[in-house]
Amino acid sequence: MTAAFDGLLAGALDIERTETGLIPRRLPAWTRPQITDPYMRLMVPRPAGVRLVLRTDAGALELDVFVTRFRNAYFPLFPVAFDAVVDGTRVLSRPVRDGDLCIVRAGAVTDTVRGVPETIRFDGLGPGWKDVEVWLPQAAVVELRDLRADGAVTPGRLPERKWVHYGSSISHCAEAGGPTSAWPARVARAAGLDLTCLAFAGNCHLDPFVARTIRDLPADVITLKIGINVQNLDSLKERTFGPALHGFLDTVRDGHPETPLVVVSPIICPTAEDRAGPTVQDGQGRYHATGSTSGLTLVRMRELIEEAVASRADAALSCLDGRSLFGEDDADDLYDGLHPNADGYRRIAERFHALVFGPNGMAVPGA
Structure with missing residues (x-):
C-alpha cells in the first residue's frame, strides 16, 4: 500500500513502482538510460541517506519491507538494519533478518539466496507527539510495502539547510x-x-x-x-x-x-x-x-x-x-x-x- 509513504520520503530523487511496493532511488528518473554500468545500476537503489520523516503520536510503527542484502564474497555480511531516530536524539535499531542475500565478487552478483518479506517493528517510541526519522539500510535495496502505526502519522519537517x-x-x-x-x-x-x-x-x-x-x-x-x-x-x-x-x-x-x-x-x-x-x-x-x-x-x-x-x-x-x-x-x-x-x-x-x-x-x- 504505497500511499502510506506519500510525503514521508526524504533523500530519494526517484521512485521505482513495483507490483507490491516502491523502491526509493537516489538519482532522477531521467538518468536511467545514461547509467550504462551494471554495478552503478545496483548502487542507485541502495538508499544511503534515504529516510522516512514523520510526526506521530503512535507508540509503535511497523514497516512491511522486502530487503535485498549484498555480501562481499571474501567477508562476513556486515550488519543491515533500519534505524529510527526519535526527537533527534534516541536511536532505535532493528536488524534485517530476511529478504534476498546476494553474493558479490568484483562488483558482480555471482549467487543469490532467496528470502522472504519481513516486518520491521519499532515499539517503545514513547507517549505524545514526536518527530521520528526512519533511516533505511544504506547498503541494501529496500522495497517499501506498507506502514502501520497505532496512532496518527503526518509528514515531518526537514532541516532548512x-x-x-x-x-x-x-x-x-x-x-x-x-x-x-x-x-x-x-x-x-x-x-x-x-x-x-x-x-x-x-x-x-x-x-x-x-x-x-x-x-x-x-x-x-x-x-x-x-x-x-x-x-x-x-x-x-x-x-x-x-x-x-x-x-x-x-x-x-x-x-x-x-x-x-x-x-x-x-x-x-x-x-x-x-x-x-x-x-x-x-x-x-x-x-x-x-x-x-x-x-x-x-x-x-x-x-x-x-x-x-x-x-x-x-x-x-x-x-x-x-x-x-x-x-x-x-x-x-x-x-x-x-x-x-x-x-x-x-x-x-x-x-x-x-x-x-x-x-x-x-x-x-x-x-
Missing part, C-alpha cells in the same frame, strides 16, 4: 553497522542538515549525469569526495582527470554559482599512494594497486585536485585533503586495505564535522 554530498564506497559506508552510523548521516544529524547522499560504491567517476543532478538540486552546501574510484578502476588518466573535474565543477556551478563547495581528495590507501590502479582484490579479499604504467597514484591525484581547485577564481570553492579525515595513523582500521571499519567511519564523521561545519569550518559563510 540542505547538504548534497557526492562520493564513493567510503561515503556509502556499507561497513558502518547501520544507516545512522554512516559518516555523512552522522555529520548531517550533528550539523542539523537535510542530507542528499549521492555516494555510490565503486562508481564515483565524475559522471556528467551526477553533475547535472547536483546542479538542479537545492543546496546550501555541496561536498564532493572524489578520486579513489578513478584510481581503483584506472578510469581516467592524467590527461583526462583534470578536465573531467573542471567540467564537473563547471556544471555544478551553473546551478550554484556561490554555494559553498568543498572538494575532498582521497583518504589514505597505503597500497595505492605510490602505485597506480587498477586496484584488485587478492585471494583474502584485500585490495592491492597493480601499478599500471599510465595510471594515477593517489599522491598525484591529490596534487591534481589541489591544482584544479586553486586555479579557479572561486571564493566559495575549497579543497580538503582526505588524509586529514583518515590518514596514515588510521590505516590499521582499513579492514581490507581500502575501506574503513565502523570505528574508522566514526572518526571520519567527527573530523569532517569539525573541519567543514565547525565554528571555523570550510562551509561556514565568512569563516
Whole structure:
C-alpha cells in the first residue's frame, strides 16, 4: 500500500513502482538510460541517506519491507538494519533478518539466496507527539510495502539547510553497522542538515549525469569526495582527470554559482599512494594497486585536485585533503586495505564535522 509513504520520503530523487511496493532511488528518473554500468545500476537503489520523516503520536510503527542484502564474497555480511531516530536524539535499531542475500565478487552478483518479506517493528517510541526519522539500510535495496502505526502519522519537517554530498564506497559506508552510523548521516544529524547522499560504491567517476543532478538540486552546501574510484578502476588518466573535474565543477556551478563547495581528495590507501590502479582484490579479499604504467597514484591525484581547485577564481570553492579525515595513523582500521571499519567511519564523521561545519569550518559563510 504505497500511499502510506506519500510525503514521508526524504533523500530519494526517484521512485521505482513495483507490483507490491516502491523502491526509493537516489538519482532522477531521467538518468536511467545514461547509467550504462551494471554495478552503478545496483548502487542507485541502495538508499544511503534515504529516510522516512514523520510526526506521530503512535507508540509503535511497523514497516512491511522486502530487503535485498549484498555480501562481499571474501567477508562476513556486515550488519543491515533500519534505524529510527526519535526527537533527534534516541536511536532505535532493528536488524534485517530476511529478504534476498546476494553474493558479490568484483562488483558482480555471482549467487543469490532467496528470502522472504519481513516486518520491521519499532515499539517503545514513547507517549505524545514526536518527530521520528526512519533511516533505511544504506547498503541494501529496500522495497517499501506498507506502514502501520497505532496512532496518527503526518509528514515531518526537514532541516532548512540542505547538504548534497557526492562520493564513493567510503561515503556509502556499507561497513558502518547501520544507516545512522554512516559518516555523512552522522555529520548531517550533528550539523542539523537535510542530507542528499549521492555516494555510490565503486562508481564515483565524475559522471556528467551526477553533475547535472547536483546542479538542479537545492543546496546550501555541496561536498564532493572524489578520486579513489578513478584510481581503483584506472578510469581516467592524467590527461583526462583534470578536465573531467573542471567540467564537473563547471556544471555544478551553473546551478550554484556561490554555494559553498568543498572538494575532498582521497583518504589514505597505503597500497595505492605510490602505485597506480587498477586496484584488485587478492585471494583474502584485500585490495592491492597493480601499478599500471599510465595510471594515477593517489599522491598525484591529490596534487591534481589541489591544482584544479586553486586555479579557479572561486571564493566559495575549497579543497580538503582526505588524509586529514583518515590518514596514515588510521590505516590499521582499513579492514581490507581500502575501506574503513565502523570505528574508522566514526572518526571520519567527527573530523569532517569539525573541519567543514565547525565554528571555523570550510562551509561556514565568512569563516
